[in-house]
Amino acid sequence: MKCAVLDDYQQVALSMTDWSAIADRVEVKVFAAHFETEDEVAAAIGDCEIVVIMRERTPFRRTLFERLPRLKLLVTTGMRNASVDLAAAAERGIVVCGTPGGGEGTTELTWALVLGLARKLVQENEALRGGGPWQSTVGVDLIGKRLGLLGLGRIGSNVARIGQAFGMEVAAWSQNLTADKAAAAGVRLAASKEELLESSDIVSVHLVLSERTRGLIGARELGLMKPSAYLINTSRAPIVDRTALLDALRGGMIAGAGLDVYETEPLPADDPIRSLPNVLATPHIGYVTEDSYRGFFRGIVQDIEAFLNGSPINVIG
Template sequence: MTYKCAVLDDYQNVALSMADWSTVTDRVDVTVFNRHFETEEEAASAVGDCDIIVIMRERTPFPASMFARLPKLKLLITTGMRNASIDLAAAARYGVVVCGTEGAGEGTAELTWALILGLARNLTAENAALRTGGPWQSSIGVDLYGKKLGLLGLGRIGSRIARIGQAFDMEVMAWSQNLKEDRACSLGVRLAASKEELLAESDFVSVHLVLSDRTRGLLGEAELALMKPTAFLINTSRAPIVDQSALLEALRSGRIAGAGLDVFEREPLPEQDSFRTLPSVLATPHIGYVTEASYRAFYRGIVEDIAAFLGGSPIRELKN
């Protein structure tokens, strides 16, 4: 039997070159889609005859309605070992095995610092002026030395952000609902007494939490109002952790100095979305994980998942 496999949202058109697919192509016919399907109907129509579907992070959601449209689907593979856009209970009901991959790499931590530095030194405006013949020096940069870096979350990525912040001689503090003082102390980080204290004291607030029912909307109008008017918010985690309407209002009114964003509630971001044009926003198109090392690990894991499934022993299963 030959299985039909669709690889979705391969924006850079690299899926087949980032791993050795020869171990499975004798039994699997692979089709790659590098354009994003705007609707569920469009996606289901394109891949309705597939037994295996590969998705890149949350680019194409898989709610229960999507599984209902794909009666032939047997195996769904997502990059990473967590994907909030997949209804795992529905997958089980429809008899679909869901597997993940390892290999997130350090890209998100590194991009977080690109955003922090870009905001601090107003790099977007200064570079644009240089390229277009605008004013030579138009802004005054914000020093990182001696400033307070507040981290919402001190896991794998947050702890790396903390170490880099310390290298800049910043004072690093952190808070999350489950963070313990011994964990913070082991990293040389001050445990904030509360979320409110962290927001009020920090010059840069960076979000590194997993999206869940507890963290959705964690930063709303009241929380953003606690931040200094000179402070910056950076979010390379998941957009719904921050109330997007409240963030837009805080930026428009100047209640905070700016934001560095790599994640959005709707992706790709609509052309007319305000986050594309606000001068106080430095935004990137969810590229934190888009690095060569991550992609090679992702696609290698995808091939391993397919081979294991074909062999009758799926690996790295995601279950509800």
């Protein structure tokens, strides 16, 4: 069988794990460059029975499935992928499998963004490298500040723990969060979303994208935040209204934003997010770590081997 691995940006798919268990039954071809259109995807992988996708880099909608008549197995990293039309896959008899795990990369990147914004690291580093002024900004202390978490799942709970280690007051809110769960994490349950936004110095998003969370933070919500506050989003871009966020950043309604997720990825070259001075942005690398990648690709090989043996594992949907 032929297997395509898509969006291997770092060109590490074949080195992150041992593919020998399936080498005699599968011919693997790897694509490092991102395909911008369904036409490009269909032309590149139309002869493949197996396709591997990295998170949500390339969506698999009904229209794409219809153009891949040979496809039998789609493997995605992670156990959830909102960009895959599971119903369309099932109708065509295509098995969709995921890979458990993922590590703590997103938790750590969240704090990289918080610290980078608070200590103005980009500005100071650029000045130092470019021969600019020696010390031109005044950093923000984290100790004693309030960290507000939208979502207290696995990642949110880990972010809370680190915030507590910095000596921050931590509160959390989500539609389903209970006082008992918050207390178990040593976190105060905010009375409401509005109270969390109004009282926090750092607001960090850790929610799953759904119809309930899409656009959860809009112009009204951003207007509730302190002018000195920072918004961090390493979850999913549509949870925060893009237009409202750009307006808030341009108008100084909030001090800045740390972003790792975008509605269009890769981010277009002319996107204003790339040039706003109060934005610290990274190219969706929260999960891009050695441990996560080794776990993902190990799981990919296991999924393919199990499928070839007639007993698929980690089936989604």
